[in-house]
Amino acid sequence: MAPYKRKTPEEILDSISRLHAGRLKIIIGSVSGSGKTYQMLHEGKLLKRQGIDVVISAVSTMQRADTIEQSLDLERVPSIRWQKDGREQKDLPLTALIERNPEVVLVDGLAHRNRSGARFPTRLEDIRYLMEQGISIITTINVYELAGVAMIIYEKTGLRAEETVPLHTLELADEVRLIDVSPETILNRISEGVLGDQLHPAMSHRGNLGVLREISLRLVAEGVNDSLEKYREEQGLIGPSGAIERILVSAQYHWNGSLYVRRGQQIAKRLNGDLQVVTFIVPNQKLTKDQQVFKRSIQKLVKKVDARFEEILLPHRRKLPSMLVRYATQNNVTRIVMGHSNKNRWQEFMQGSIGNRVLRRTRNVDLFLMADRAEQEGERILPIKAKPKGAEEPFHRLSRTEIEQRIETIRRGTFKVYIGAAPGVGKTYKMLQEGNLLLKKGIDVVIGLLETHGRKETIQQVGELPVFPRARVSYQSTQLEEMDTDAIIERHPEVVLVDELAHTNVPGSRTKKRYEDVLRLLDSGISVITTVNVQHLESLNDSVEQLTGVRVRETVPDAVLKMADEVELIDVTPKMLQERMREGKIYALEKVKQALASFFKIGNLIALRELALREIADDVDERLEAWDRDGSLRGAWSRREVIFVCVDLGPRSERLIRRGFRIAYRLKADWFVHYVHCGTHKTQQEQKRLDALRHLTERLGGKMEVAETNGRRRVHHDLLTRMNEVQTTQLIVGYSRKPLWYRLFKESAVHYLLRNARHMDMLIVADFDPDMGDKMQ
Numbered sequence: 220m221a222p223y224k225r226k227t228p229e230e231i232l233d234s235i236s237r238l239h240a241g242r243l244k245i246i247i248g249s250v251s252g253s254g255k256t257y258q259m260l261h262e263g264k265l266l267k268r269q270g271i272d273v274v275i276s277a278v279s280t281m282q283r284a285d286t287i288e289q290s291l292d293l294e295r296v297p298s299i300r301w302q303k304d305g306r307e308q309k310d311l312p313l314t315a316l317i318e319r320n321p322e323v324v325l326v327d328g329l330a331h332r333n334r335s336g337a338r339f340p341t342r343l344e345d346i347r348y349l350m351e352q353g354i355s356i357i358t359t360i361n362v363y364e365l366a367g368v369a370m371i372i373y374e375k376t377g378l379r380a381e382e383t384v385p386l387h388t389l390e391l392a393d394e395v396r397l398i399d400v401s402p403e404t405i406l407n408r409i410s411e412g413v414l415g416d417q418l419h420p421a422m423s424h425r426g427n428l429g430v431l432r433e434i435s436l437r438l439v440a441e442g443v444n445d446s447l448e449k450y451r452e453e454q455g456l457i458g459p460s461g462a463i464e465r466i467l468v469s470a471q472y473h474w475n476g477s478l479y480v481r482r483g484q485q486i487a488k489r490l491n492g493d494l495q496v497v498t499f500i501v502p503n504q505k506l507t508k509d510q511q512v513f514k515r516s517i518q519k520l521v522k523k524v525d526a527r528f529e530e531i532l533l534p535h536r537r538k539l540p541s542m543l544v545r546y547a548t549q550n551n552v553t554r555i556v557m558g559h560s561n562k563n564r565w566q567e568f569m570q571g572s573i574g575n576r577v578l579r580r581t582r583n584v585d586l587f588l589m590a591d592r593a594e595q596e597g598e599r600i601l602p603i604k605a606k607p608k609g610a611e612e613p614f615h616r617l618s619r620t621e622i623e624q625r626i627e628t629i630r631r632g633t634f635k636v637y638i639g640a641a642p643g644v645g646k647t648y649k650m651l652q653e654g655n656l657l658l659k660k661g662i663d664v665v666i667g668l669l670e671t672h673g674r675k676e677t678i679q680q681v682g683e684l685p686v687f688p689r690a691r692v693s694y695q696s697t698q699l700e701e702m703d704t705d706a707i708i709e710r711h712p713e714v715v716l717v718d719e720l721a722h723t724n725v726p727g728s729r730t731k732k733r734y735e736d737v738l739r740l741l742d743s744g745i746s747v748i749t750t751v752n753v754q755h756l757e758s759l760n761d762s763v764e765q766l767t768g769v770r771v772r773e774t775v776p777d778a779v780l781k782m783a784d785e786v787e788l789i790d791v792t793p794k795m796l797q798e799r800m801r802e803g804k805i806y807a808l809e810k811v812k813q814a815l816a817s818f819f820k821i822g823n824l825i826a827l828r829e830l831a832l833r834e835i836a837d838d839v840d841e842r843l844e845a846w847d848r849d850g851s852l853r854g855a856w857s858r859r860e861v862i863f864v865c866v867d868l869g870p871r872s873e874r875l876i877r878r879g880f881r882i883a884y885r886l887k888a889d890w891f892v893h894y895v896h897c898g899t900h901k902t903q904q905e906q907k908r909l910d911a912l913r914h915l916t917e918r919l920g921g922k923m924e925v926a927e928t929n930g931r932r933r934v935h936h937d938l939l940t941r942m943n944e945v946q947t948t949q950l951i952v953g954y955s956r957k958p959l960w961y962r963l964f965k966e967s968a969v970h971y972l973l974r975n976a977r978h979m980d981m982l983i984v985a986d987f988d989p990d991m992g993d994k995m996q
Contacts, residue, residue: 429842860949
């Protein structure tokens with residue numbers, strides 16, 4: 220709504236009624252037994268400590284000891300009990316709750332259907348009635364109890380819920396929090412008998428648990444994205460946030476239009492992004508019969524791949540580039556997919572090229588120029604089921620080397636990572652909680668390194684866990700402390716808890732980074748449980764800077780996260796996190812105001828939360844592909860891809876390398892980073908810069924190549940020659956804007972490759988321009 224527009228009487232009444240209504244918080248999990256009720260009761264206890272009147276009703280502890288313990292201090296309003304098919308059911312006692320009139324009611328089973336003769340047929344209606352009376356509700360639900368995704372889940376897992384609620388129910392909530400649990404944790408709980416004997420048989424299959432988990436992560440991420448876009452709209456921010464990929468295909472009513480849509484679908488699917496298709500048409504110009512056929516074909520395909528389609532009137536053909544860029548900016552597009560130009564250098568200069576003109580206008584939007592290889596290779600449009608990399612015949616006899624490698628894998632410790640969107644979400648608390656549970660089971664657990672930051676709740680959670688003494692390291696006449704990895708290896712416990720995985724050790728330590736210490740522990744046969752924030756993943760460094768304006772200095776290679784046996788996300792809503800901040804539970808009270816005005820701004824927290832949800836969903840999907848390719852929600856890639864990243868020694872090269880890694884990882888592709896140096900001599904500064912780029916490439920698992928040439932005119936030719944030698948299918952390059960006179964006399968690498976590398980896809984990575992202020996070009 221415009222800030223100065225007068226509200227209508229209806230809008231005023233609606234705003235007043237909202238003031239009196241209770242709030243709704245939904246805690247969602249992928250499966251029964253994920254810990255939703257435990258977390259709901261835990262939040263209830265925290266609210267009670269703050270002086271808020273909280274009661275519980277119709278809560279099912281399933282006789283789990285830790286859940287019962289959480290409920291002991293909370294007042295219970297007895298539920299109405301009845302039987303259905305020999306199983307006890309609990310309905311909410313609406314009259315008793317209205318008479319008691321608490322501020323908050325904790326209630327399980329949002330999808331529950333009430334007994335015959337009840338005031339309302341469903342619990343959802345009960346809850347809405349209580350909210351109308353000014354009572355707030357915290358409740359729980361499993362993802363397969365949401366009608367909008369229930370059929371997909373049934374097709375993938377065979378699991379069907381007895382009762383469901385509409386998918387839009389999540390939109391009614393003021394907050395939605397996900398309780399993320401790995402399949403391994405659920406399987407362990409099943410084997411220990413913690414979850415009882417009433418579970419559906421499908422729950423015992425790791426692939427099914429992975430599918431449920433990924434759908435939960437993506438579903439909550441979609442809701443977070445809606446919140447982020449609403450926030451950005453309120454702030455007047457335009458353009459992509461950086462938290463989600465949004466692919467725009469520009470396809471005309473031509474024979475290759477469907478190819479572009481298919482390629483866009485492949486990209487969107489592998490990057491887990493949204494897909495939009497746009498076609499520009501000249502007004503008052505009737506489509507030919509062929510164009511009408513192509514139009515129906517494209518519209519049918521767009522509907523099939525679940526994309527969004529829009530047809531836009533084009534006043535003049537020369538307006539197409541500017542209108543395309545404006546449309547992309549308004550729709551928060553991150554990547555435009557279109558075809559290569561068929562013009563030569565002088566034709567492009569004299570007549571103009573749509574691709575070049577789009578390049579000149581875009582900011583923060585990548586341009587993907589699709590090679591037309593249909594004549595040589597066919598359309599290559601559908602994913603196929605490929606043989607997993609490294610798959611072997613069942614009767615293959617292992618070599619001595621293979622046997623030794625298997626033995627090393629068996630000896631290696633188990634690695635679990637708790638990841639969060641930001642500091643203060645509760646990663647360390649959860650790590651200590653699990654350590655205490657393992658200790659009660661008789662497992663030898665020690666705290667190798669703990670950073671409590673003075674948080675009382677975290678300190679209390681240490682309990683009886685033994686804390687290993689830290690090593691003292693001398694640095695510039697000062698004694699500093701680090702984890703004593705050597706002493707821990709000598710002591711050789713079964714499990715070590717290690718906080719803050721991305722930490723950089725004191726100069727002079729045996730290892731530079733804490734994750735290297737963790738790898739030493741794992742190689743010694745010691746299991747490790749650790750914590751990290753999503754902004755510390757190396758490949759997300761640029762995305763985090765775009766989202767928050769902060770460049771994170773301490774990073775962890777993505778490969779470290781990928782080698783973990785388990786990764787669990789600790790999800791906390793931005794509002795909840797800011798409340799913790801104001802209460803001094805994250806930073807000291809004197810730092811709170813500054814933190815809330817910078818990194819902990821609500822927009823940053825929403826964006827980081829979405830980034831974390833999507834990143835872990837991607838991780839789950841990668842593991843699903845490793846376990847069972849049929850279980851993957853994205854499907855396999857249809858051909859062998861080779862990614863080629865061109866870099867110079869400029870400041871954007873790290874961004875190109877990280878982009879190359881993320882694309883190569885999702886496509887299961889080989890990837891190369893290539894630099895061509897003019898002349899044989901490199902200055903000390905140039906060599907230092909080159910070493911830094913090589914180190915980043917190798918940290919991310921790529922191969923850095925350095926070539927030399929005597930003349931600048933040969934740089935472009937040598938690049939293209941090497942691309943063809945490695946059979947490049949996708950080129951990644953940055954784009955520098957040059958004045959018109961420069962392009963007239965000198966041809967840039969991008970423009971040379973645009974003309975001469977049309978047989979390969981080309982991703983031109985946009986400059987991230989923080990000074991743009993997200994304003995539309």
